[in-house]
Amino acid sequence: MTVQSRAVVLSEFDEPFELTTFDVPEPGENAAVVSVDYAGICGTDVHLQAGRLPINTPVVLGHEAVGNIAALGPGLTHDVLGEPLSIGDAVAWQNSVACGRCRYCLIEQQPSLCTGSRRIYGINQPADTFPRISGGWADQMYLQPGTTLVKLPEGVSPRDVIPLGCAGPTAIHGALYETKIAFGDTVIVQGSGPVGVASAIYAQMSGAAKVIIVGGPASRLEMASGLGIGHEHFNVMDDMSTEDRIAAVKALTSGGEGADVVIECAGIPSAVAEGIEMVRPGGQYCVVGQYTNHGETPINPHFITKKQLTIQGSWGFAPHHFIRYIQTLPRLLEQFDLGSIISEYPLDEANQAVADVKAGRVMKAVLRPGAVA
Ligand SMILES: [Zn+2]
Ligand SMILES: [Zn+2]
Incomplete structure (x- = not known):
């Protein structure tokens, strides 16, 4: 009997998603079929639905x-770290x-x-060509040969992976690879969404002496503070001029000079001009949050020269960032209980879940495929 899988399909931009049923193909050589336990919804999905990124439809979302x-193709016997794979093993996979x-x-x-034919699950793999179920908003998903597949470490459950599903490896790339955080540094993170929260976590795990989260709304900052994420929390929604805000944030750093490292995870172009002013002379500024093109913004390049700043960009993440994310989860879980940041929805409530993300009603929405019989 052919196995079938429900999947959430984006057919038309700006229209609701449709729940469709697909036949699940047998995995070919070095491919696999996985049963999805949790699939995250992130800001990128909101942009995809609105047609703000150049993709072809129909597509099963879920990156x-x-x-x-659920099934292993011939030849796929071990994960990328050499651990043997069996049916039923809990696994995570890189989305591209x-x-x-x-x-x-x-x-x-x-x-x-x-710049070659980079395949991204849940984004550029159309649902009208084989293997069709190439996104995570589905009961089952087909993983093509070459996918970075990692068995979850002892003591790590699928529910532990999903709160920072794409934010974790994105933050590891920006905060730990493009930027170099030194032991004892003061780090400012602009933005308190999942990527900002994850960047603050990795700054702390790297030994930053002080992590200042500059974000909002207050409920998000309180949630971060309650989980021990960040040492200072500054609300950008407080009524204040840009100049006063920069001065107030800098006043939280040693000597009021600014931070050693500032990581932009706000996704708002104007945050970049502010962030450059929050870095100390000789410091680093890393732009992580501008994944979607929101247009131009005025900056004063004088500060870059005068302060001899190092400015980096960080785009998505690569397999090694993803593998490090999974490998370090046991240590992260010892310090931070992230289970409370997620709001769960059954697969057939994807439209509601995305509406809640768009409205900022939830910190992290996740779908639970297979949770309904
Ligand atoms: Zn994402
Ligand atoms: Zn390439």
Whole structure:
């Protein structure tokens, strides 16, 4: 009997998603089929639905998901770290498969910049061509050969992976690889969404002496504070001029000079001009949050020269960032209980879940495929 899977499909931009049923193909050589336990909804999905990113429809959305092995194709016997794979094993997978042949994959060794045929689950894999179920908002999903597949470490459950499903590896790339946080640094994180929260967590895990989260609304800052994420929390929604806000945030740093490292995770272009002013002379500024093109913004480049700033960009994440995310989860879970940040929805309530994300009613919405018989 053919196995079937429900999946949430984006057919038309700006229209509600449709729940469709697909036949699940048998996995081919080095491929796998996974049963999805949790699939996250992130800001990118809101932009995808609105047609703000150039993708082809129909597409099964869901670029962050976690679950267990339902079927293994011939040849796929171990995960990327050499652990043997069996049916039922809890696993996580990188949401993109770089081409492995272009200049950025082979020479620059930055697969997040791959210019070849980079496949991204839940974004650029159309639902009208094989294997059709290439997104995580589905009961089952087909993982193509070359997917970075990692067995979850002992003591880590799928529910532990999903709160920072794509925010965790995104933050690891920006905060730990493009930027270098030194032991004892003061770090400012602009933005208190999942990527901001994750960046603050990794800054703390790297030994930052002080992490200042500059974000909002107050409920998000309180949630972060309650979980021990960040040492100071500054609400950007307080009625204040830009100048006063910059001065107030800098006053929280040693000598009022600004932070050693400022990480932008706000996703608002104007945050960049403010962030540059919050860095100390000789410090680093990393732009992580501008994943979607929200247009231009005036900045004063004088500060970059005068302060000899190092400015980095960080685009998505590559397999090694993802693997580090999974490997370090046991240590993260010892310090931070992130289970409370998620709001769960059954698969057939995807439209409601996205509406709640759009309205900022939830910190992290996740779908629970297979949770309804
Ligand atoms: Zn995402
Ligand atoms: Zn490539």
